[in-house]
Each structure stands twice: as structure tokens, then as C-alpha cells.
Amino acid sequence: QKEVEQDPGPLSVPEGAIVSLNCTYSNSAFQYFMWYRQYSRKGPELLMYTYSSGNKEDGRFTAQVDKSSKYISLFIRDSQPSDSATYLCASFSGGYNKLIFGAGTRLAVHP
Amino acid sequence: SAVISQKPSRDICQRGTSLTIQCQVDSQVTMMFWYRQQPGQSLTLIATANQGSEATYESGFVIDKFPISRPNLTFSTLTVSNMSPEDSSIYLCSVVGQASQETQYFGPGTRLLVL
DSSP states (O other): OOSEEEOOOOEEEETTOOEEEEEEEOOTTOOEEEEEEEOTTSOOEEEEEEESSEEEEETTEEEEEETTTTEEEEEESSOOGGGOEEEEEEEEOSTTOOOEEOOOEEEEEEO | OOOEEEEOSEEEEOTTOOEEEEEEESSOOSOEEEEEEOTTSOEEEEEEEOTTSOOEEOTTOOTTTSOEEEEETTEEEEEEOSOOGGGOEEEEEEEEOSSOTTOEEEOOOEEEEEO
């Protein structure tokens, strides 16, 4: 079993839709949870990070962590074609800073 | 966040040759990492580049195949040695943020195709 599982998609939605991207993890020691966005032919860009359980909002993006179920979510409101990218979740336990990545979900938002 | 550049941005190489990838950061950083992203897959950590000492390699990666240098706090190189088509991948360097030790920032990547 991979430490971080993520459905690779692809996910195709119309512009304006609410997008839900999800990951599960197996390591109870994970405390930090990140979402990266990667456009084609670019490096991953840090979108959001959260510590422990709870929600964090930044504009149209909301990151949610439920440690009881080991579930990580990213919600995108009012999705735009410019949101079309691969979204990678990542987790780690701190200290050494070794990030464990999910497989990435490819999102396409069509006009 | 730090500004990270990589050279070359892409290359096509013949099997059996070696390629050195450079990573330059615009500020001094404590921790630098090298990742590989194979086609259609996620990121896998190759090694941590330690300043002034040998790199720390992850399971499945060895120094003879991926020698790393870290001469100072703003620069590192990764060499992919004796390449085979299986080494075709995107190679990325990353650094830990100065403001927040819990965040990593990535360079734009080097796309490598081995024929």
C-alpha cells in the first residue's frame, strides 16, 4: 500500500463547477499536508499547506484534512480554465522534511 | 519563496553518456533535494544534497548512478551517469522555505530523454 493514495483521474469539469480533489494516507505520523499544482512542462507550485486537522481557505481554494479518517481534500470553487493542471497532494511527519507525494490528479476545466 | 532555476531545461542524450543538471537558488537555503518524476507518475525523492558533505540517498538510488555536489548554500548539481532509456524523466530540485521549514519549493525541472 502506498503511503499517499490519489486517484490520477483525469477529471473534466465545466467552467464554474466546484471541484473536489481527494487523497488518503496511511501513516498516522503525518502532520503536514500540502497541495501542489503542476502545469504541463513546469515544476510543482505550492498551493496550500495545512498542519494537522481542519480547514484552510485561500481565495477559491479550500484545503481540508480529516486525520480521523486519514483523508485530504482540496476544493476549488468557481473553477476556471486556468485551473487546468495536475494537482498533487503530499504529506510528511515533519523534521526530516521528506515529502511523500500522491500520484497526482489531472484536472481539465473546459469553457 | 525562493527563486529556483535549473539548467538545462531539457536535453536529449545517447545511452551510455552522462548529463549534469544544475540547480541555482537566489538565496541561501539549508536543505536542497533532488526528485525524479517519470512520465505520468508522481515525484520520487532521489537524495538530499548536503552542503559540505556527501548526499543522503533514498532506497533504490546510489551515488555511482546519481552523484550529487553541493559546494555552497545556493547551488547543487545532479549527474545522471551511464544513462539508459529508463532514465528518461523530469528531474527537479527543491528547497525548504526559509520562512516556513515545513514547505518545499520546486525548480522548473529538467526534461531528459535518453535514446
